[in-house]
Amino acid sequence: MLVLLPPSETKSPDGDGPPLDLTTLSTPDLTPVRAQLVEALIRLAADPPAARAALGLSPARDVELARNAALCTSPTKPAVERYTGVLYDALDVRTLTRAQRARADRRLAVGSALFGLARATDAIPAYRLSAGSALPGLPTLRALWRPVLAPVLAASGELVVDLRSGAYQALAPVPGAVTVDVLSERPDGSRTVVSHANKAHKGRVARLLATTTAEPDDVVRVRALLRRAGLHVEHDGATALTLVLPAA
Template sequence: MLVLLPPSETKSPDGDGAPLDLAALSTPELTPVRERLVGAVVRLAADPPAARAALGLSPAQDVEVARNAALCTSPTKPAIERYTGVLYDALGIRTLTRAQRARADRRLAVGSALLGLVRAGDAIPAYRLSAGSALPGLPTLRALWRPVLGPVLAASGELVVDLRSGAYQALAPVPGAVTVDVLSERPDGSRTVVSHANKAHKGRVARLLATTTAEPDSAVRLRALLRRAGLHVEHDGGTALTLVLPPA
């Protein structure tokens, strides 16, 4: 089972690993595009106003531009510890046992606008680049990633659970992947998407899938696993699951 997570805009700034080594990252098929994007991001950071415009940043966020300038020299840490925020707080990677962490490292991967896909243990620096960013002089990120990342994901040979946000799914859709939508049910029975709850519950789903000893191989079996964990999950017969949160 491969569980695809969305990245986060916020990232832990620390690390004690050696500088970024693109050749050491998993999925070497992605190396040429990674090299192209890393080079472009570093060059762009030399012009802070242009970098702000391309990345949608304000002058108060120039620390993000500085991180991009140091992409090739700053310390790294495992990708699953680099990303932060609501989803990653709920995942709680640092609270796992050694055996659970080993399973998580095998199963979890993060979609990345800069690096395409990083496995949990891949050593990466802090950076700033979003799926919707447009880098001067380059095609769109979707045009760059889809031809190389799409085939990699399609050929994984295992059940793919795609928890990425829509913008990152668009970079490289995975045919047949199981998706999970999170809806909050109101007292009147109507349902709505709540961003914070969506991220938190996807983080909890990711934790469950990262640590379970089960190996679901279909949407039906995945739904059964989630329901055994006490979640209200609906399945319409396709590859989309809906996690319904009860009224508060």
């Protein structure tokens, strides 16, 4: 099972790993696009006004430009520890047992605008690039990633549970992937999309899937696993699951 996580805009700035070496990352088929984007971000960082415009940053966030400028020299850390924020707080890999972490390292990957796909153990630096960014002189990220990333994901041979946001799913859709939507149900039975807490609940789902000793190989077994954990999960008969939560 491969659990695809969305990245986060916020990232841990530290690390004690060696500088980025693209040849050591998983999925070497993605190396040429990764190298093209790394080079483009470093070059762009030398022109702060253009970089701010391309990345949607204010001058107050120039620290992000400095991180991009240092992509090839700054320390790295495992991808699953690099990203921070609500989803990753709920995933909370630092509290996993050794056996749980080994399973999580095998199963978790992050959909990344810069790296395409970063497996949990891939050593990456802090950076700033979002799925909707448009880099000067380059095609859209969707045009760059889809031809190389979509075949990689389609040929993984694993059940894919895709928890990425829509923008990252668009970079490389995965036909037949299990998806999870989060809805809030009011006492009158009406439902609304969960906004802020959506990431936290997906983080909890990711933790369950990453650490289970079971090996679910289809959507029915994923649903059963989540239900055994006490979650109210509905299945529409295809590969979409809906996590229903009582309204706060």
